[in-house]
Amino acid sequence: MNETNLRKKTKKCPYCNNVISGRTDKVFCDDKCRNNFYYMVNNEQKTYIRKINGILLKNRGILRTVNPSGRMSVPKRYLEELEFDFGCFTGIHKTKRGRLYYLVYDQAFSFDENERVSLVVFYRDAKAVKG
Ligand SMILES: [Zn+2]
Numbered sequence: 001m002n003e004t005n006l007r008k009k010t011k012k013c014p015y016c017n018n019v020i021s022g023r024t025d026k027v028f029c030d031d032k033c034r035n036n037f038y039y040m041v042n043n044e045q046k047t048y049i050r051k052i053n054g055i056l057l058k059n060r061g062i063l064r065t066v067n068p069s070g071r072m073s074v075p076k077r078y079l080e081e082l083e084f085d086f087g088c089f090t091g092i093h094k095t096k097r098g099r100l101y102y103l104v105y106d107q108a109f110s111f112d113e114n115e116r117v118s119l120v121v122f123y124r125d126a127k128a129v130k131g
């Protein structure tokens with residue numbers, strides 16, 4: 001008996017982990033296990049997406065609060081103290097000079113020298129970011 005046959009013989013239901021008997025193309029024990037499995041996967045994905053959306057909205061709120069005038073520079077540490085998550089953004093904009101702006105919806109930040117961060121309000125189509 002080769003490995004493939006062995007695997008078929010001990011195929012387990014991804015939801016309840018019981019050994020599946022019957023047709024070899026069966027993936028789940030029954031419809032109940034299939035439904036429960038996809039419900040579980042769907043729930044995990046929704047939870048993950050909700051978590052990321054929460055971080056993005058928090059990031060945007062921080063940038064809006066810190067940068068009411070629409071353009072300023074702050075120490076990076078200041079944003080860190082507000083628990084800004086630099087790894088969570090909605091897009092990247094590269095200026096003609098090659099400077100990268102990280103977008104959090106309509107708010108953007110860019111890393112400067114001396115551990116500082118530039119903040120600007122950015123509308124994708126309005127080309128608010130120059131330089
Ligand atoms: Zn099952």
